Amino acid sequence: MQADRILSIQSHVVFGYVGGKAAVFPLQCMGYDVDVVNTVNFSNHSGYGRSGGSKATAAELKSIFESMEQNELLLPSRLLTGYIPGAEALSAVQALAQKLKNSKPSLLYLLDPVMGDAGRLYVAPDVIPVYREMLPLASIITPNWFEVELLTDIKLRDIQSLQRALICLHKRYRVPDVVISSIPLTPWLRDALPKRIQPPSDNDHLLCLSSSLSGTESNLTQATPSIVHAQCVHLIPGYFSGVGDLFAALLLGHFHPNRPTPSEDSTPLSVAVSAALVKTHSLLQFTHEQSLQLPSEERQPSDDELDSANPLRKTRRMRGRELALIQGQDIIRGKDLDNTSPLKPWDDFWKSYIPNSVDKSPYVDLDALI
Amino acid sequence: MQADRILSIQSHVVFGYVGGKAAVFPLQCMGYDVDVVNTVNFSNHSGYGRSGGSKATAAELKSIFESMEQNELLLPSRLLTGYIPGAEALSAVQALAQKLKNSKPSLLYLLDPVMGDAGRLYVAPDVIPVYREMLPLASIITPNWFEVELLTDIKLRDIQSLQRALICLHKRYRVPDVVISSIPLTPWLRDALPKRIQPPSDNDHLLCLSSSLSGTESNLTQATPSIVHAQCVHLIPGYFSGVGDLFAALLLGHFHPNRPTPSEDSTPLSVAVSAALVKTHSLLQFTHEQSLQLPSEERQPSDDELDSANPLRKTRRMRGRELALIQGQDIIRGKDLDNTSPLKPWDDFWKSYIPNSVDKSPYVDLDALI
Numbered sequence: 001m002q003a004d005r006i007l008s009i010q011s012h013v014v015f016g017y018v019g020g021k022a023a024v025f026p027l028q029c030m031g032y033d034v035d036v037v038n039t040v041n042f043s044n045h046s047g048y049g050r051s052g053g054s055k056a057t058a059a060e061l062k063s064i065f066e067s068m069e070q071n072e073l074l075l076p077s078r079l080l081t082g083y084i085p086g087a088e089a090l091s092a093v094q095a096l097a098q099k100l101k102n103s104k105p106s107l108l109y110l111l112d113p114v115m116g117d118a119g120r121l122y123v124a125p126d127v128i129p130v131y132r133e134m135l136p137l138a139s140i141i142t143p144n145w146f147e148v149e150l151l152t153d154i155k156l157r158d159i160q161s162l163q164r165a166l167i168c169l170h171k172r173y174r175v176p177d178v179v180i181s182s183i184p185l186t187p188w189l190r191d192a193l194p195k196r197i198q199p200p201s202d203n204d205h206l207l208c209l210s211s212s213l214s215g216t217e218s219n220l221t222q223a224t225p226s227i228v229h230a231q232c233v234h235l236i237p238g239y240f241s242g243v244g245d246l247f248a249a250l251l252l253g254h255f256h257p258n259r260p261t262p263s264e265d266s267t268p269l270s271v272a273v274s275a276a277l278v279k280t281h282s283l284l285q286f287t288h289e290q291s292l293q294l295p296s297e298e299r300q301p302s303d304d305e306l307d308s309a310n311p312l313r314k315t316r317r318m319r320g321r322e323l324a325l326i327q328g329q330d331i332i333r334g335k336d337l338d339n340t341s342p343l344k345p346w347d348d349f350w351k352s353y354i355p356n357s358v359d360k361s362p363y364v365d366l367d368a369l370i
Numbered sequence: 371m372q373a374d375r376i377l378s379i380q381s382h383v384v385f386g387y388v389g390g391k392a393a394v395f396p397l398q399c400m401g402y403d404v405d406v407v408n409t410v411n412f413s414n415h416s417g418y419g420r421s422g423g424s425k426a427t428a429a430e431l432k433s434i435f436e437s438m439e440q441n442e443l444l445l446p447s448r449l450l451t452g453y454i455p456g457a458e459a460l461s462a463v464q465a466l467a468q469k470l471k472n473s474k475p476s477l478l479y480l481l482d483p484v485m486g487d488a489g490r491l492y493v494a495p496d497v498i499p500v501y502r503e504m505l506p507l508a509s510i511i512t513p514n515w516f517e518v519e520l521l522t523d524i525k526l527r528d529i530q531s532l533q534r535a536l537i538c539l540h541k542r543y544r545v546p547d548v549v550i551s552s553i554p555l556t557p558w559l560r561d562a563l564p565k566r567i568q569p570p571s572d573n574d575h576l577l578c579l580s581s582s583l584s585g586t587e588s589n590l591t592q593a594t595p596s597i598v599h600a601q602c603v604h605l606i607p608g609y610f611s612g613v614g615d616l617f618a619a620l621l622l623g624h625f626h627p628n629r630p631t632p633s634e635d636s637t638p639l640s641v642a643v644s645a646a647l648v649k650t651h652s653l654l655q656f657t658h659e660q661s662l663q664l665p666s667e668e669r670q671p672s673d674d675e676l677d678s679a680n681p682l683r684k685t686r687r688m689r690g691r692e693l694a695l696i697q698g699q700d701i702i703r704g705k706d707l708d709n710t711s712p713l714k715p716w717d718d719f720w721k722s723y724i725p726n727s728v729d730k731s732p733y734v735d736l737d738a739l740i
Contacts, residue, residue, distance in 0.1 A: 014377075014434055015405045015443040028395050033696050035385045041408055041426065043437040052437030054430050056411065060423060064384055067413040067422030071685045073385040315441045326403050 005033045005075055006252065007100075009093055010082030010114075010245065012038035014053075017323040018045040018242035019083055023249035025325055026279075026332045027080075030253045035076060037064060039084045045241050046122075048318050049311055058088040065096045074100060079107060080252050082245055083114040087126040094130060097137045110252040111138035112244065113147050121150075135173035140255065140269070142179045142248045159192040163353045166211045170226055176213040177255075177269045178226075181247060181277075183207040185232065197344050199232040206233050208277055210343060212269040214257050222355045229270040229343035233277065236284050238291075239302070240321050243280060250276035250332075265345045274342035275334075282331045287324040294320045375403045375445055376622065377470075379463055380452030380484075380615065382408035384423075387693040388415040388612035389453055393619030395695055396649075396702045397450075400623045405446060407434060409454045415611050416492075418688050419681055428458040435466045444470060449477060450622050452615055453484040457496040464500060467507045480622040481508035482614065483517050491520075505543035509584075510625065510639070512549045512618045529562040533723050536581045540596055546583040547625075547639045548596075551617055551647075553577040555602065567714050569602040576603050578647055580713060582639040584627050592725045599640035599713035603647065606654050608661075609672070610691050613650060620646035620702075635715045644712035645704075652701045657694040664690045 006027055011019030024034050039061070042053035068074050079100060084090045101107050113131045116122050128150055135141065135151065143151060152168040154161050169175045183189065185205050190198060199205040211226045220226065254272040261271050291299060298320035300306070300313055307314040331337065376397055381389030394404045409431070412423040438444050449470060454460045471477050483501045486492050498520055505511065505521065513521060522538040524531050539545045553559065555575050560568060569575040581596045590596065624642040631641050661669060668690035670676070670683055677684040701707065 012406070012408065014407050015438060015441075021406070025395065025398050028696055028699070029399075031696060031699075036382070036391070037384050038382065038408065038411055041411065041430070041434070043434045044441055044443055048441050048443075050437055050440060052433035052435070054426075054433070056424075060411070063422035063424070064411070064413045065422070067420055068385060070420060071385075071414055071418050072682060073414055073418075073685075073689065312442060315443075319441075319443065326398055326401060329398070329401075 004077040005035065006078040006080055007035045007037070007074075007076035008080045008082075008249075009037040009039060009084065009096075010080070010112075011040045011042065011085075012036075013042050013044050013051075015044045015322075016242070016319075017246070017325050019245050022242035022245040022323060022325065023080065023082070025329075026246060026249050027253050029329055029332045032078075032253060035068075035073075037061065039089060045318075047239075047241050048315050055085050056089065058086075058092045061089055061092045065092065069099075074103075076100065077104070077107065078252055079109040080112075080249060081110075082112045082248065083123075084127075086124055087130050090127050090130045090134075094134050094137075097134065101137050108139045108252065108255060108257070109137055110140045110142065110248055110255075111135070112142045112248040113151060114244075115147050115150055117144055117146055119146055132173070135169070135175055138175050139257075140177040140179065140251065141169065141175050142181065142244070142251065144244065145180060145183050148180055158188050159352060162189075163350065166228075167225060170211065170213055178211045179209070179251065179269070179273055180211075181206075181208045181244070182233075183209060193230065193232075194344075194346060194348065197230050197232060197346060199234075204235045206235055207231070208233055208273065208343070209346075210267075210269050210273045212267040214268055223353065224350045225353075225355075226350075227267050227270075228346040228349035229267070229273070230346045231274070231277065231341065231343045233281060236281075236288050238288070238321055240284060240287065240323060241318070242323050243284065246283065246323060246325070247276050247280045250279050266342065270343040270345075277343070278337060278341065279331055279334070282337065283323060283325065283328045286328040286331060287321070290324045290327060291320045374447040375405065376448040376450055377405045377407070377444075377446035378450045378452075378619075379407040379409060379454065379466075380450070380482075381410045381412065381455075382406075383412050383414050383421075385414045385692075386612070386689075387616070387695050389615050392612035392615040392693060392695065393450065393452070395699075396616060396619050397623050399699055399702045402448075402623060405438075405443075407431065409452075409459060415688075417609075417611050418685050425455050426459065428456075428462045431459055431462045435462065439469075444473075446470065447474070447477065448622055449479040450482075450619060451480075452482045452618065453493075454497075456494055457500050460497050460500045460504075464504050464507075467504065471507050478509045478622065478625060478627070479507055480510045480512065480618055480625075481505070482512045482618040483521060484614075485517050485520055487514055487516055489516055502543070505539070505545050508545050509627075510547040510549065510621065511539065511545050512551065512614070512621065514614065515550060515553050518550055528558050529722060532559075533720065536598075537595060540581065540583055548581045549579070549621065549639070549643055550581075551576075551578045551614070552603075553579060563600065563602075564714075564716060564718065567600050567602060567716060569604075574605045576605055577601070578603055578643065578713070579716075580637075580639050580643045582637040584638055593723065594720045595723075595725075596720075597637050597640075598716040598719035599637070599643070600716045601644070601647065601711065601713045603651060606651075606658050608658070608691055610654060610657065610693060611688070612693050613654065616653065616693060616695070617646050617650045620649050636712065640713040640715075647713070648707060648711065649701055649704070652707065653693060653695065653698045656698040656701060657691070660694045660697060661690045 152165045154165040254275040257268045522535045524535045624645040627638045
């Protein structure tokens, strides 16, 4: 059981499983030595309504990175970054990522550009340009729907805008592997999906999409700029925190760009996304089942009015929905896992795509695209 | 796999395995949900000679504890505390431990009074009285030889002083379970040992001793104030960091005071110490074997002169001796473990002990004892 060393830079909470608490244990179970930098030290995630603790300052992060460099401890072959509060701290991480990439060009960097969700920004807006600058350092990025819009400045409203956004990420920002998980199945998206990817019903499914240049360069053409895979995922009722952090960690842990893929119609990325997705979904399902056994006060549905009258109502609900990572750790180790539903190729994703002059240059001028 | 929830309060390092990095993953593997409070956030342990990062202030710790209380997240059934720098931060932890104990008297609290080793103090001296105040809150303590001396003010120089120190910890400080691991086998200690506990040779062994009031009250008398067990442990060459932190975590994880013990001559404490000891020793042996395969520059023996001429020489040695917790995680899960050498009862430990008047009171006056 000898594997790589991963440097993880993200939030820490004392109680519950988000940020590093959702990412580090799974990676350790998978056999990775994980170097753990805590960008914040909070009592719990923000969904509880209140939390204590503090953020690491940019100076504190730099002091850690400098000592690690002096002590020859910057040895990761993989880098994972998540929630980093504020542009100054993020710039410190950017400088470190650049240094690591310079000294080891094979570094696999999964950048999760944690900025917001569903139209709501939960970082300071000045982190957006820093994340854009960092994208060329990344091997894989895992933005959600809203974060794709923030990074590309392209509103995703039809298949053409989705194509333009992927082109922007792959060509302007030179990201070889892009994964957008949890896309709401709007009518235009559902209609664009190949029949074999479409779910039986719309409302209770999300789409997970991967778009890859890796290991597939020979198949790529002007008309097919990337290999796209997708899968619909059954939505589990209720909001769970830390799911994106867990998914990103599992994705990096399962990504092996130099291993042969099991079939011709898969890419190293689609294989890793499939594994991360089935484990994440199994853990969510397991958490959901565990939470059904909790006392009723821990299972109250979301209700802003009742919650504001009694803040502990919300707190208890949050507690009942913490990921059951520990009880479900056999899932992480891949025991008895259903591997029968890998991501499927979305063969005609680029069918309606018309390469234009700007796309012919390796680095597209974003302003010309949007 | 449903187990208890443990609140762990100790140091965090980015690289390597000491403090929380040595304790949390093993407990998670054993099925415990662990709430993790980081008392420092450093790049690496102090043995590397330099480290970056910062300590949590008492105010930051209090802010975390207060939010957890408000959010009803102070739910541990077990508490584990390790390195806490400075008396003010330690007092904040003391207040928390008192609060937890008040609200849940069955709380199992393993207090590792991390203060120093081999005659050298590595915390501020003003933590000593705070630790003494905290002892009555503890279920188990795991001081080393030197820390026993600091806590009891009794110099350990013969079997009588060892007896007096244990009496002081059990009676004055009301600690039901005391474990002193890694005691150097000085001639008086070796001579006092029953034959079946004595090792074949002195120099390469340490003694691990446990002294328990738990689950054994009926057997205790004035002449036999506690049940003592011991075992000699073969010393593995070289200095490894984090071993005490790992041992304390495994000990707490294996301690089940209400479960029947496998044999009449064991206590819940001796059973837990046996399990923790065999796992710790196996992991050390495994780490040692792994380190033998490192390049020679990572295996240079300690040499202060050469180290000071080339600080990286020391750094590389430290790196090569980080506990191989991840690669050896099957040991933590107890697979293929040799459980054939449990701690043995030291039946005549109290033979030479003469109860005096002060020992008859439940709380002994320390000054009268020493």
